[in-house]
Amino acid sequence: MAKVTRxxxxxxxxxxxxxxxxxxxxxxxxxxxxDEFNAARIATPQMEAPNGVFHVFLNLPCIDADYMxxxxxxxxxxxxxxxxxxxxxxxxxxxxxxxxxxDGQVSLDLDESVPTPVxxxxxxxxxxxxxxxxxAGRYYGQSIGTIGSDMGTLDYDRTDAYGIRLSIxxxxxxxxxxxxxxxxxxxxxxxxxxxxxxTEITPEAYASYGLRINPALFKxxxxxxxxxxxxxxxxxxPELLDPTNDLNMALLNVTIDMRFSMEMDVASADQSSAQNxxxxxxxxxxxxxxxxxxxxxxxxxxxxxxxxxxxxxIDDVFVSKLRGGIGRLGEGRLDSxxxxxxxxxxxxxxxxxxxxxxxxxxxxxAAEPYSGAATDPIYDRGRVTLAYPFVLHRAILGWNWQxxxxxxxxxxxIPGPNFTVDVDVSIGAGLRSDSGIVYDQVATHQMVDPLTTxxxxxxxxxxxxxxxxxSPLRTATANWDLELHELRIVGTTVAGVSFQDQGERxxxxxxxxxxxxxxxxxxxxxxxxxxxxxxxxAEQFIEATVKIRETPTGPAAxxxxxxxxGHWVYLIGRKYLMR
Amino acid sequence: xxxxVTQEQFADGxxxxxxxxxRAMQETVDRFNRVRRGDLQNRFFPQTYVVRWMPxxxxxTGTNFPFMAAENPDLATGADTPxxxxxxxxxxxxxxxxxxxxxxTGSNHWISSTPLAFxxxxxxxxxxxxxxxxxxxxxxxxxxxGFTYGATPPDGYVTADGSEDFSLVVSVDNPFYPEDQRLAxxxxxxxxxxxxxxxxxxxxxxxxPSSDTSLSWPGGTVEGVYFRAKDLAIPIPAGARVRVHMVVxxxxxxxxxxxxxxxxNDPTTMQMYDLNWVTLEEVC
Numbered sequence: 001m002a003k004v005t006r007x008x009x010x011x012x013x014x015x016x017x018x019x020x021x022x023x024x025x026x027x028x029x030x031x032x033x034x035d036e037f038n039a040a041r042i043a044t045p046q047m048e049a050p051n052g053v054f055h056v057f058l059n060l061p062c063i064d065a066d067y068m069x070x071x072x073x074x075x076x077x078x079x080x081x082x083x084x085x086x087x088x089x090x091x092x093x094x095x096x097x098x099x100x101x102x103d104g105q106v107s108l109d110l111d112e113s114v115p116t117p118v119x120x121x122x123x124x125x126x127x128x129x130x131x132x133x134x135x136a137g138r139y140y141g142q143s144i145g146t147i148g149s150d151m152g153t154l155d156y157d158r159t160d161a162y163g164i165r166l167s168i169x170x171x172x173x174x175x176x177x178x179x180x181x182x183x184x185x186x187x188x189x190x191x192x193x194x195x196x197x198x199t200e201i202t203p204e205a206y207a208s209y210g211l212r213i214n215p216a217l218f219k220x221x222x223x224x225x226x227x228x229x230x231x232x233x234x235x236x237x238p239e240l241l242d243p244t245n246d247l248n249m250a251l252l253n254v255t256i257d258m259r260f261s262m263e264m265d266v267a268s269a270d271q272s273s274a275q276n277x278x279x280x281x282x283x284x285x286x287x288x289x290x291x292x293x294x295x296x297x298x299x300x301x302x303x304x305x306x307x308x309x310x311x312x313x314i315d316d317v318f319v320s321k322l323r324g325g326i327g328r329l330g331e332g333r334l335d336s337x338x339x340x341x342x343x344x345x346x347x348x349x350x351x352x353x354x355x356x357x358x359x360x361x362x363x364x365x366a367a368e369p370y371s372g373a374a375t376d377p378i379y380d381r382g383r384v385t386l387a388y389p390f391v392l393h394r395a396i397l398g399w400n401w402q403x404x405x406x407x408x409x410x411x412x413x414i415p416g417p418n419f420t421v422d423v424d425v426s427i428g429a430g431l432r433s434d435s436g437i438v439y440d441q442v443a444t445h446q447m448v449d450p451l452t453t454x455x456x457x458x459x460x461x462x463x464x465x466x467x468x469x470x471s472p473l474r475t476a477t478a479n480w481d482l483e484l485h486e487l488r489i490v491g492t493t494v495a496g497v498s499f500q501d502q503g504e505r506x507x508x509x510x511x512x513x514x515x516x517x518x519x520x521x522x523x524x525x526x527x528x529x530x531x532x533x534x535x536x537x538a539e540q541f542i543e544a545t546v547k548i549r550e551t552p553t554g555p556a557a558x559x560x561x562x563x564x565x566g567h568w569v570y571l572i573g574r575k576y577l578m579r
Numbered sequence: 580x581x582x583x584v585t586q587e588q589f590a591d592g593x594x595x596x597x598x599x600x601x602r603a604m605q606e607t608v609d610r611f612n613r614v615r616r617g618d619l620q621n622r623f624f625p626q627t628y629v630v631r632w633m634p635x636x637x638x639x640t641g642t643n644f645p646f647m648a649a650e651n652p653d654l655a656t657g658a659d660t661p662x663x664x665x666x667x668x669x670x671x672x673x674x675x676x677x678x679x680x681x682x683x684t685g686s687n688h689w690i691s692s693t694p695l696a697f698x699x700x701x702x703x704x705x706x707x708x709x710x711x712x713x714x715x716x717x718x719x720x721x722x723x724x725g726f727t728y729g730a731t732p733p734d735g736y737v738t739a740d741g742s743e744d745f746s747l748v749v750s751v752d753n754p755f756y757p758e759d760q761r762l763a764x765x766x767x768x769x770x771x772x773x774x775x776x777x778x779x780x781x782x783x784x785x786x787x788p789s790s791d792t793s794l795s796w797p798g799g800t801v802e803g804v805y806f807r808a809k810d811l812a813i814p815i816p817a818g819a820r821v822r823v824h825m826v827v828x829x830x831x832x833x834x835x836x837x838x839x840x841x842x843x844n845d846p847t848t849m850q851m852y853d854l855n856w857v858t859l860e861e862v863c
Contacts, residue, residue, distance in 0.1 A: 003611075003612045004608055004611060004612065005608075006604055006605075006608050008601060009597050009600055009601040009604065012597065013597055015597065015600070025600070025604070026600065026604055029604060029607070029608055030607075033607075033608075033611050036611075042614065046611070046612050046613060046614055047613075047614045047616075047619075047862075048613050048614060048615050048616055049615075049616040049622070049861070049862040049863050050862070051862060051863050052624045052862060053624055053626070053699075053860045053861075053862070053863060054624070054626060055626050055628075057626075057628045057629065057695075059628075059629070059630045059631075059693060061632045061644055061645040061691075062642070062644040062645055064644075120698065121698040123695045123696040123697070123698075125694035125695055125696065125820075126694070127645065127647070127691075127692045127693075127694065129647055129651055129653070129666075129669050129692075130651070130665065130666040130669045130670075130692075130758065130760050131651050131652065131661075131664065131665055131666060132661075132665065132758075133652070133661065135647070136655040138641075138642050138644075140655055140656075141655070141656055141657065147640065147641070147642075148656075149656070150655040150656050151642045151643075151644065152642070152643065152644065152646075152647040152648065152653075153653050153654055153655040153656075153658070154651065154652055154653055154654055154655060154658065154661075155654070155655045155658040156652070156654075156658065156659065156661040156662075157658065157659055158658075209662070209663070209665055209758070210756075210758055211757060211758060212757075212758060214694065215694040215695050215696040215820055216696070217696035217697075217698055217818070217820075219698040220698075250644070252644055252645045252647065253645040253691060253692060253693050253694070255693055255694060255695045257628075257695045257696075259698065259699075261863055264862070300591055301589035301590050301591050301593070301595070302590060302591045303591075306589075306591070307589050307600065307603075308588065308589040308590065311584070311585065311589075311603060311607060314584060314607060314611070315582065315583050315584050315585075315607075318583040318584050318610065318618055319582070319583045320620075321618060321619065321620035322614060322618050322619050322620060323620045323621070324619070324620075324621065325620075325621035333620070333621070338619070341621070343624045345626075345627075347627050347629060348629060349629055349631070350629070350631060350632070352633075353631075353632050354632035354633065354634065354644070354645070355635075356635050356639065356640075356641045367635075367636065367639060368636075369633060369635075369636050369721040369722070370721060370797040370798065379794075379796065379797060380633050381633070381796060381851075382629065382631045382853060383631070383709055383711075383853045384627060384629050384853070384855055385627075385705070385707040385807060385855045385857075387625060387627065387704070387705040387707075387809065387855075387857045388625040388857070422794055424794040430780075430784075431779055431805050432779065432780070432805060433780060434780050434781055434782035434783075434784060435784055436780070436784030436785070436800060437779075437784075437800065437801055545794045545796065546794075547794050575624055575625060576624075577619070577621040577622060577623065577624060577862070578621055578623060578624070578625055578859075579621055579622075579623040579704075579859055
């Protein structure tokens with residue numbers, strides 16, 4: 001405990017000092033403080049503001065009226081009009097521990113030392129062209145499946161399309177479910193079991209001149225999240241679809257910004273273990289000296305053992321500010337006194353999120369970029385500028401099977417045994433240089449044959465059913481819409497840090513010449529041979545790539561290749577106090 | 580001389596009593612046991628925001644979403660004329676040489692606008708965008724923008740000049756008239772800059788260099804525009820409604836610039852988009 005206690009001293013009491021720091025007044029407390037500074041043990045229990053902040057920011061370019069399967073006025077009022085984005089806030093590696101009870105049931109061991117994310121606020125917005133109007137979708141004036149000519153234009157009388165229900169739901173991941181007790185493969189066992197937060201936005205929020213609620217900000221929520229659950233952000237906007245008059249509207253540039261607070265934690269394991277970390281980390285603690293007077297000597301204000309001198313030495317630390325954290329270029333702090341300066345971080349990278357029909361079926365494979373036929377692979381790639389140091393602890397793929405209302409070639413099933421998905425996360429260097437781009441792979445995963453256990457679900461964490469029906473998935477009794485998979489981080493396997501085998505955490509961040517030397521980074525496949533990173537400490541960006549293919553035949557026209565709105569790669573790790 | 584943790588001062592030769600020492604120690608211990616956020620030299624955490632997508636193939640049937648035209652009301656077929664138009668232009672302060680907004684000449688701007696609200700004050704620290712195309716050595720490029728003017732450039736430019744027609748605007752709604760975009764505060768603006776100054780590279784590195792990724796990209800070595808502004812230190816107040824706008828030009832004819840024109844050669848589909856920004860947020 002970094003806090004100090006003290007003996008009260010009031011007038012009339014004898015002032016006592018002790019050079020042994022066991023009893024007395026003044027100096028024991030000052031020595032305790034100096035010890036905490038010198039050992040860099042200033043921790044969150046003694047901080048007025050002990051929490052870091054992180055956001056889960058989700059951006060969808062378009063949710064059109066065809067995002068749901070039900071097409072009648074009654075059916076679209078059901079949960080079949082849900083649109084879901086799965087995410088998770090699993091603990092970082094130091095706090096991840098699995099336990100197995102006598103029945104063989106595995107669960108996440110969440111004791112009081114595991115920091116809890118607290119949902120503080122939600123911002124939800126979309127683009128209405130700064131007008132009190134609704135935006136026409138692709139099918140405005142047409143039945144679904146026939147693209148019209150009014151997309152992106154405005155209809156001031158159709159703001160009733162924007163009656164929107166939002167919710168965050170959670171469930172215990174499929175990974176922890178028991179086959180016997182929970183009937184884990186039944187559809188009911190895949191449903192969310194808890195609603196964490198919800199709200200309803202009425203169309204009036206978007207209809208008036210002068211003041212509209214867009215983006216809407218819901219703050220002071222203060223709901224503790226369970227880091228052992230998987231979550232899903234649900235949007236339900238059934239009135240986008242107008243089956244009567246075909247005035248079908250859309251939500252464009254949908255932004256969801258969930259803001260969480262979470263207690264800061266110790267980051268030392270990152271600096272001692274992470275792959276690709278700077279070989280020289282220059283953090284050091286200060287030397288604060290308190291000299292207590294010897295027994296029998298006069299107690300003085302000045303001098304090396306004076307009371308004022310001791311107070312001055314403590315005061316000096318506060319005057320120069322309590323240091324801790326890591327700079328933009330990976331520099332540790334000299335005279336660092338903070339023990340807790342790490343913060344939880346989630347970087348959400350969307351993939352296949354703006355396709356011609358919202359999602360991709362076998363019928364649309366040939367119309368995708370870089371594809372000329374259904375037998376060709378399709379790709380997407382997202383890049384994120386690395387603006388500050390980040391240590392990757394786990395990479396999660398949010399896979400999406402959500403169907404949509406496509407009356408052309410309706411997607412009703414999922415592809416067969418040759419369907420293969422490759423996901424890759426890399427760091428890269430070479431932007432604004434003439435030497436080209438170099439990469440270091442940091443996480444990877446391949447999934448094959450969604451119909452077969454053991455090839456698709458090798459790193460599966462959860463299956464989530466958010467709709468009642470209409471899933472393209474496999475059986476009448478097990479229909480789910482979303483999946484969470486864990487990517488394999490490169491490097492030699494480290495036991496007990498995640499759901500499946502994982503390599504060591506990976507540091508990433510730009511640096512400067514004195515800190516350019518880096519520890520090795522392992523390869524993605526056994527024997528995971530470590531080697532010098534290609535980026536050589538100069539990484540500038542993160543890149544997430546996905547490749548989908550079914551060779552040699554290609555998927556059938558009615559098979560969902562990529563669900564509506566695409567997929568997400570979540571990079572979960574630790575960031576640091578930096579300014 | 581201690582001044583930060585306590586105002587009590589002691590010096591040899593002056594009087595002293597237990598109360599003063601006790602007060603000094605209480606203040607010091609209290610301060611130590613409850614470190615103020617202002618006592619931390621570094622008290623901000625960064626946060627990365629990711630907006631990105633790959634558009635449809637240029638010339639294919641589809642939409643420009645999430646891009647929409649710059650001017651309002653732009654009514655849908657059959658829609659009633661509104662009582663009035665609140666924002667004739669959706670975004671304040673963007674321009675592209677040779678394109679006059681609202682003049683009905685066939686040229687236009689397309690805007691993607693990303694709104695979000697911040698409950699607490701943040702600092703906009705870093706913003707970057709990438710407009711990525713396929714390497715020019717590929718035989719069948721999907722994304723082809725060269726970011727130069729064409730055979731009929733705007734006045735003041737010659738063919739093959741770097742085009743200066745992409746805008747990135749970050750605006751904060753006025754707290755008293757939040758819906759009037761004319762009154763929004765432009766806190767960051769990128770426009771009127773030759774995009775050829777912002778390319779990934781100047782000397783072509785050629786075919787992709789050695790790579791340690793399992794997935795090679797069919798578009799070849801990355802090419803296009805990469806812009807980053809860092810250390811911005813732009814304060815965003817609590818409760819602010821922030822909009823991040825990307826504005827691309829559409830010229831009257833395809834020969835005006837590499838952005839193309841018309842539905843068959845649509846400017847919004849000439850490149851992939853990666854937009855990131857970073858905010859700093861105080862511990863709480």
